[in-house]
Structures are given as structure tokens and as C-alpha cells.
Amino acid sequence: MAILDAACALFIAHGYEGTSIDMIAEKAEVSRQTIYNGFTSKEDLFLAMVNDAIRQILMPVLTPDQPAQSLRQALHVFGKGILELTMSADAIALQRLVIVEALRFPQLGAALFYDGVERVERELASFLQTHRQFTGKDSRLAARLFLSMVTRPSLFQVQLGIVEYPDQTSIDTHLDATIDLFLHGVAAQTG
Structure with a gap:
């Protein structure tokens, strides 16, 4: 919708206070x-x-609809996808905007968390629960931990403007180590 696209561009560029309905209409x-x-x-x-x-x-x-893939492959594809999306310029701009406006509009922070973070967590948990190689007892907790391990270090650096985007080698190394730790931890849960 043109109105929402215009509003998004202007709110990100000028903040809530700096954007008027007239600017959006124009x-x-x-x-x-x-x-x-x-x-x-x-x-x-x-x-x-x-x-x-x-x-x-x-x-x-x-x-993350890859049931024919190994769990490792599916987690790698999903992890890489979530990193690319959450650290995209649009996603970072939206996160910063919501953080700035969250005290004035608490429902914004709730929307970002419940409609964003928790929704992805629920989808990943559902995928894990149905994947034949997942042997953990609590797919929701496993999804939360996996997402946290994948996104937290790099995303925080990008949000703070320390790096624009981590290099691909760093992302792959971090993702591989995270998946190893996750899979070994899930295996230990069932022992």
C-alpha cells in the first residue's frame, strides 16, 4: 500500500515527531x-x-520448510536467512525507530516483540517439533535459545552502528559454531 510505504520511509527518515500527515500524503x-x-x-x-x-x-x-534436509542444513539456511533479514538496512532502521518511540508508544515494542521475535520463535519451534532429527524435549525453548545464539552478537553490533554488516566468513563461522553447540545441547537433553 502506497500510504504505508510512504509512512515507513518518512518515519524512518524523520522520526515520529518530524513526520506529518501532510508529508505522508504528498x-x-x-x-x-x-x-x-x-x-x-x-x-x-x-x-x-x-x-x-x-x-x-x-x-x-x-x-523454515526444509523437512527433507538434515536438521543441520535446515538450521543453517534458517539461521542465515534470519541474520540477513534482521540485519538488513530496513530492519535495523525499523528496530531503531521502535526503540526510540517505545516509551511513548509501548504497543510498538510489544508489536515488534510479539509479532516479530515471538512469531519467528513459534514457527521455528513448530518446525523443530516436526523434524525427524530433532530429539529435544522442549521445541519452544530450543527455538528461543537457537535464535538468541544466532542473532544476538552480530545484531547488537549492527544496531549500535559498530559494524555495518559482519563479513560472510564471520557469519558462517558463528553460524556453524552455534549449530554445533545447539545440536550437541539438544542431544544432551535427551540422554
């Missing part, structure tokens, strides 16, 4: 009334934009 090439026909307020539009952006950013990794 960028989307619609009238103010058209915006107000779909959204009751600037806050309502902002919340809809965040929810839409979360959905778009996470859609490609919500279904």
Missing part, C-alpha cells in the same frame, strides 16, 4: 482525507506501518 500522492479514511490518527497510521513492516521483513523466514 509522498504517497494521496489527499489527507484519504489517509484519514483508512487511519484514525497519525498514531494509528504509525502502528499500522510498524506492523506491516514487521510482517514484510519476517515473511521470508516464517516457514
Whole structure:
């Protein structure tokens, strides 16, 4: 939708306070009334934009559908995909925007967490539970731990602007070590 795309670009570029409905209408090439026909307020539009952006950013990794692959291969594909998406320029800009505005709009932080992080966690847990090679007892906890181990170190550096994006060798080394630790830990759970 043109209005949500325009709102996203402007909110990211100018923040919530620095973006007006008139700016969004001009960028989307619609009238103010058209915006107000779909959204009751600037806050309502902002919340809809965040929810839409979360959905778009996470859609490609919500279904790690590789049951024919080994668990190691599937986790590698999923881990690489989640890293690429969560550290994309759009995702980082959205995360920063939500963090800045979360005190004023607590529902934004909740949306990012529940509709983003927890949704991916639920999907990964469901995949693990049905994969023939997963032998763990608690797929939800396993998914949470895997996602945390995969994303936390690199994502935090990118969010803080320390690095723009880790090099591919570093990502692959980190991902391989994480998968080794994860698979050995899952094996130990069942012993």
C-alpha cells in the first residue's frame, strides 16, 4: 500500500515527531482525507506501518520448510536467512525507530516483540517439533535459545552502528559454531 510505504520511509527518515500527515500524503500522492479514511490518527497510521513492516521483513523466514534436509542444513539456511533479514538496512532502521518511540508508544515494542521475535520463535519451534532429527524435549525453548545464539552478537553490533554488516566468513563461522553447540545441547537433553 502506497500510504504505508510512504509512512515507513518518512518515519524512518524523520522520526515520529518530524513526520506529518501532510508529508505522508504528498509522498504517497494521496489527499489527507484519504489517509484519514483508512487511519484514525497519525498514531494509528504509525502502528499500522510498524506492523506491516514487521510482517514484510519476517515473511521470508516464517516457514523454515526444509523437512527433507538434515536438521543441520535446515538450521543453517534458517539461521542465515534470519541474520540477513534482521540485519538488513530496513530492519535495523525499523528496530531503531521502535526503540526510540517505545516509551511513548509501548504497543510498538510489544508489536515488534510479539509479532516479530515471538512469531519467528513459534514457527521455528513448530518446525523443530516436526523434524525427524530433532530429539529435544522442549521445541519452544530450543527455538528461543537457537535464535538468541544466532542473532544476538552480530545484531547488537549492527544496531549500535559498530559494524555495518559482519563479513560472510564471520557469519558462517558463528553460524556453524552455534549449530554445533545447539545440536550437541539438544542431544544432551535427551540422554
